[in-house]
Amino acid sequence: MKAVAYSKPLPADDPASLQDITLDRPVATGHDLLVRVEAVSVNPVDTKLRRNATPPEGSPRVLGFDAAGVVEAVGPDVTLFRPGDAVFYAGSIDRPGTNAEYHLVDERIVGRKPASLDFAEAAALPLTSITAWEMLFDRLGIARTGAAGGEEGKSLLVVGGAGGVGSMAVQLARRLTGLTVIATASRPETEAWVRELGAHHVVNHHGSIPDQVRALGIEGVDYIFSTTATDRHFAGLAEIVAPQGHIGLIDDPEPIDVRLLKRKSVALHWELMFTRPVFRTADMIAQHRLLTEVSALVDDGTLRTTLTGTLGRIDAATLRRAHALIESGTARGKLVLAGF
Numbered sequence: 001m002k003a004v005a006y007s008k009p010l011p012a013d014d015p016a017s018l019q020d021i022t023l024d025r026p027v028a029t030g031h032d033l034l035v036r037v038e039a040v041s042v043n044p045v046d047t048k049l050r051r052n053a054t055p056p057e058g059s060p061r062v063l064g065f066d067a068a069g070v071v072e073a074v075g076p077d078v079t080l081f082r083p084g085d086a087v088f089y090a091g092s093i094d095r096p097g098t099n100a101e102y103h104l105v106d107e108r109i110v111g112r113k114p115a116s117l118d119f120a121e122a123a124a125l126p127l128t129s130i131t132a133w134e135m136l137f138d139r140l141g142i143a144r145t146g147a148a149g150g151e152e153g154k155s156l157l158v159v160g161g162a163g164g165v166g167s168m169a170v171q172l173a174r175r176l177t178g179l180t181v182i183a184t185a186s187r188p189e190t191e192a193w194v195r196e197l198g199a200h201h202v203v204n205h206h207g208s209i210p211d212q213v214r215a216l217g218i219e220g221v222d223y224i225f226s227t228t229a230t231d232r233h234f235a236g237l238a239e240i241v242a243p244q245g246h247i248g249l250i251d252d253p254e255p256i257d258v259r260l261l262k263r264k265s266v267a268l269h270w271e272l273m274f275t276r277p278v279f280r281t282a283d284m285i286a287q288h289r290l291l292t293e294v295s296a297l298v299d300d301g302t303l304r305t306t307l308t309g310t311l312g313r314i315d316a317a318t319l320r321r322a323h324a325l326i327e328s329g330t331a332r333g334k335l336v337l338a339g340f
Helices: 044-052 119-123 126-139 164-176 188-197 209-215 230-240 275-279 286-299 316-327
Strands: 002-006 019-022 032-042 067-074 086-089 102-106 110-112 155-159 180-184 201-203 221-226 241-249 267-270 307-312 334-338
Touching (some): 032 086, 032 316, 067 102, 086 119, 110 286, 119 307, 119 334, 126 164, 126 221, 126 267, 126 286, 155 164, 155 209, 155 230, 164 188, 188 201, 209 230, 221 230, 230 241, 275 286, 307 316, 316 334
Parallel strands (some): 155 221, 180 201, 241 267, 307 334
Antiparallel strands (some): 002 019, 032 067, 067 086, 086 110
């Protein structure tokens, strides 16, 4: 089967940074699905691994996590899917990736593809949906509309609202909670994007976030979801978070001074959507249920895909271009590749 892999960390503009290779088609065992990959999207984690993680000697590593495709075969323990089912998922960081014609994935982290989306539109959703959902509802403990102890009158600040995860966090918070949603964006096109997705207010992360939030009449933000540059913004976030509030982060910041949170008794949360599949947690199937609900919310019009560009087919040259765009820090929403 065709695949794209890397052998050593190199810049994205180096032709050897990602290369087309041929691999044997894998065989489904246990709870695994063998998926014929139709489309993939590119995430910052792909670029971080390519830049920093050296594969074992003589073993090129296939990257890629988001995928949408069709189940080709199933392992003997599979109960949730059967061959021919259209699916979408984000895989696991400890297994070969989705930049290949066929891919193995545990059924317990897979959802049925939204019927209203094509494969490219669906491939934009899984990793960011899981990350945003787990942060908002599992880590920060935000209540959905209609739940006991609802969030009406409270606020959420999403730092990096126009990125892949931020785009889903804004949608989920606006559509499924009673929170006032504030997003950061720094360019006219990204400000327009986050407003389109549902942000009530937009502030510029190149200026003082606390001053801009206070100018909205909000003295303290109950929940903060920092998707990027947490170390650069942390002092400001600690200043504007409400007493007994919550800050969640997903990036890999330089050291931050968590002592700034003590006086207000602020809780700090980490989210990594690969935790459940990597550690095979007892609640691993929560990601299957989560993606199933996201699929239904897309099909009923509550949520929308965050696809902003389909760059071309799945090959090394196109993936190198996608990695470079992600590394530029100017990407909006999600970039997708489709077909081999």
